[in-house]
Amino acid sequence: MRPWVRSAAWSAAIAALLAVVVVVSAAIGPVRIPPETVVKSVLNALAVPAGIETTGGVGPLSVPGVGPLTLPGLDLAFASPFAFPVDAVHQQIVVGVRLPRILLAALVGFALAAAGTVMQGFFRNPMADPSIIGVSSGAAVGAVAFIVFPVALSTTVALPVVGPVEVALSRGAGTSLFAFVGALAAAFGVYAIATRGGRTPVATLLLAGVAVQTFLGAVVSYLQLQAGESLRQIVAWLMGHLSGAAWSEVAITAVVVPPLFAVLLAYARDLNVLLLGEEEARGLGIAVERTKRVLLAASALVTAAGVAFAGVIGFVGLIVPHMLRLVVGPDHRVLLPTAALFGGTFLVAADTVARSAAAEYPVGIITAAVGAPFFVYLLVTREVSEL
Template structure:
């Protein structure tokens, strides 16, 4: 099957997942009811449920899933490590520090304030990790970059625990719920902001697909073939990290999407990043939309944190990868 047809199939799968997500919930809706509500026709209550609650939530889940999966594919190529994912470089830790501090100390009284604090924390983490890695030598050593991310992540986790010691019961619960991820407060404003940030970032990553293919083989080979490796590494790291930061700011910490999805695509269709990145976007969007649907319905009326659902899928897959590498 040609790559274009594969992408079309994945796009159709994503569209089906979105339609299923909008139908499922406390009030089950038929396909005709959903289509009528999208046009603003039919029962006013159904229109409100579809347009104000379910569609924004499903679209935000799709955008976040696509962003995290694309970032994971890029980090695995950049670090030449199949176990790399967007959160391994401390981005999620920095975002969590910002969000938890905003919740505990009342700086961010609204979801927008918490999201802004999370994005600021993630941006600081990106700069810190990059400076740590760059201070070792004139070139950006990906091994040092990985170690810097791990160290920074451990430090940010300690900061989170420190901030939580000053939290009351309500703020502690809110901070914990944010760190497990949720789309319950999805709004059209958040969707617009994430789309504005994610669109150019994904375009940059698509443009870097060929250099990433060469970097995956080796830096010396890439340089011999005319790739400016340092520029590519900086552009890939910065763009993928900002993409992750944007996703974390609107959804909280949702793990394993960036680890699992690129591997599924790579094992099924190969590792050409010209196909891997867009396919990861579509499959990541589908996966997180379905995971969110499961989180909303499996224990209804209680809603599970989305991070719990993705972890139940991601942890066994992670252990399987470790075992396979060991063998």
């Protein structure tokens, strides 16, 4: 069977599993909701464009030579094609509370598993995961620094026609922004340290990543000593969290992650060739240095997008690629999409367990509790070269 046919078949199967897990997860909580009600609530929330409506308009605006002028405003009108009879409370719980958290978990797990798959192939190392290039440590420094030393993120922007508009970010949005910037700064810092004369040796990149992670870990420890009353919030962020997820966070993550994943998937064949070694890849016509730059940049960005809102969640990018490699094989044209989809499924399931406990746990505790024993099992039952 051709690789892309196998990839489509496995991806469809795992996507169906993900859909089932999402429905079951949305049904579980302090208020139990039947799965069929969950499906009806989601369908009721779907909306399609139904026409254009005229609003009150913008203005009055002072136009030289014309005088006060009010411009008509146009808005798209949306309507739902479904109208299932669902209790309003259940509808609000599913769509307003649980679904944003579940979809954010799916996107974050998708991103981390995709980046972990690429990093293990890139470094030809079964212990590699997205944090190996400093992304997680950089995000931790950015987020913790903002929590300890918050700054006002507001400014006034002058827009044509509309005029001055006040733009401000909340504390949570500021933490996510600083985490994203810190993640990218660390990743590209590691790349700059390891690159000499336009070439980036994999061994040097790995060692640079270890050195930067160690240094940033020390910075995080120092910031924790300065945290005072913010220490609890810092610990919760460092353990990974998905509580309080909003649709705006889901939308931002959904805009960033799929295009970057498409870039990684486009280089899946090149990644297969890189497994043979850089010299062999050059002999087969692969632009090795350009491929490495693209894979590193896309992996760093997709990981940063994941950890910015969810904090540091371990083991997803390490364990999930191993699990799927045992099932679908090492061909990245099949492994990459299936591992990414299963990463989303795994994190949704882990977060469901985390929020179903008597006292809600950070999701990172659940992923570590599941991932570490599984990884030990792999080490005991298989040779390292087989992983």
